[in-house]
Amino acid sequence: MAEAFLVENARIVQVTTGSIAADRSVLVRGDRIEAVGRFPGWSGATLDAEGRHLCPGLIDSHVHFFLDAGPDPRRGYLQSDDAQRMETARENARLAIRAGITTVRDCAAPGRLMFRFQQKVDAGEVAGPHIVSCGYALMRPKGHCHFLGGEVATVREARQRIEWNLNHGAGFVKLMASGGGLTPGTVPHEADLPLEIMQAAVREARANGVHITAHCHATDSIRRGIEAGLDMIEHASFVEPPGRYRYDEDLTREMRDAGIIVGPTVYSALQTARRFRAAGAAHNPGDVAAVERLEGRLVNTGHFRRLGMKIIGGTDCGATNTPFDSLVDELDSYVEAGLSRSEALRSVTDLGASYLRLSRVGRIRPGHRADFTLLAGNPLEDLEVLRRPLRVYKSGCLVHERNGRGPA
Ligand SMILES: [Zn+2]
Secondary structure, three states, X not given: OOOEEEEEEEEEEEOOOOEEEEEEEEEEEOOEEEXXXXXOOOOOEEEEOOOOEEEEOEEEXXXXXXXXXXXXXXXXXXXXXXXXXXXXXXXXXHHHHHOOEEEEEEOOOOHHHHHHHHHHHHOOOOOOOEXXXXXXXXXXXXXXXXXXXXXXXXXXXXXXXXXXXXXXXXXXXXXEOEOOOOOOOOOOOOEOOOHHHHHHHHHHHHXXXXXXXXXXXXXXXXXXXXXXXXXXXXXXXXXXXXXXXXXXXXXXXXXXXXXXXXXXXXXXXXXXXXXXXXXXXXXXXXXXXXXXXXXXHHHHHHHHHHOOOEEOOXXXXXXXXXXXXXXXXXXXHHHHOOOOHHHHHHOOOHHHHHHOOOOOOOOOOOOOEOOEEEEOOOOOOOHHHHOOOOEEEEOOEEEEEOOOOOOO
């Protein structure tokens, strides 16, 4: 029988109801939570939580392991060799774990390196969160993030690329449906992936039982994404030619009515906007409305919330000035946009898990994976306590201890 231990005398953060269950114990066996309650007869290994809060491990739905989160991640990537890129990924993974992030979804990577890295983490050779990865994202030739690989010119190439990803361990499909700030030669207000390729990718994802999402800055790319039948949209920035930000309420309603989940990735955008304001220029000379578009994501999030859209929490970390421990900053921007703290927390725990179709993740309850953190306070009252957990458990193993000798 797998090894078991009890975390006793804890306050459990019940994310689904936004409440705290006091004086509870959690029995962990192997990588699972076996039971939650009181176990007066227990005589095995025990950790006294001393009345502290136990919270589900967080899920960051939008990360890039192979970008360095520096001032110019594209340049950093291009100037590195594979060994340095793996080191970047390792450092990113370590940072995430220390921040209590126990699951991440990588939304564009050099596929070969990504799957090798994922295997190392799965095998426990490298400390890091559980990873769901798309492998290579798909973009038009020279499209957004093409330097990571994944360019496709035809429906046939798109299908082959998706099959390759899925055969090597991908858990979903990611498209780059418009240009982006990181990539000179692309413009964020242009929908630049053809509709027929998007439709073929949706069919391929459905046939393989995985979800499909797309990077969409351009309003036209959002429109195309709805028509193609995407499950999710990242950023949803609403940029129109010749580069102006203009929120479109009708289109948002269409997204909502189609059941599309949105990942607004606000914090990274605000960080980049701040930097562009200071420098007086964007990375990409074609990106004329960069600051306006980036700051618009906070405004959009308020509208998404008001219209009852499904919002999934993700940072776009790895991208410009957005390190792998930025998830609390992202949640803070959701609160600024009008979500309650509880709603923000759910976007990266139970609801985040269900939107990503991850079962038995995101809550502290019997049968769920034993991914949780021990916190110094109540995150429903103060999200800041999530930033530096006292202890982090992944699959029932202690992977980080603050000021302690945790293996991370
Ligand atoms: Zn991204």
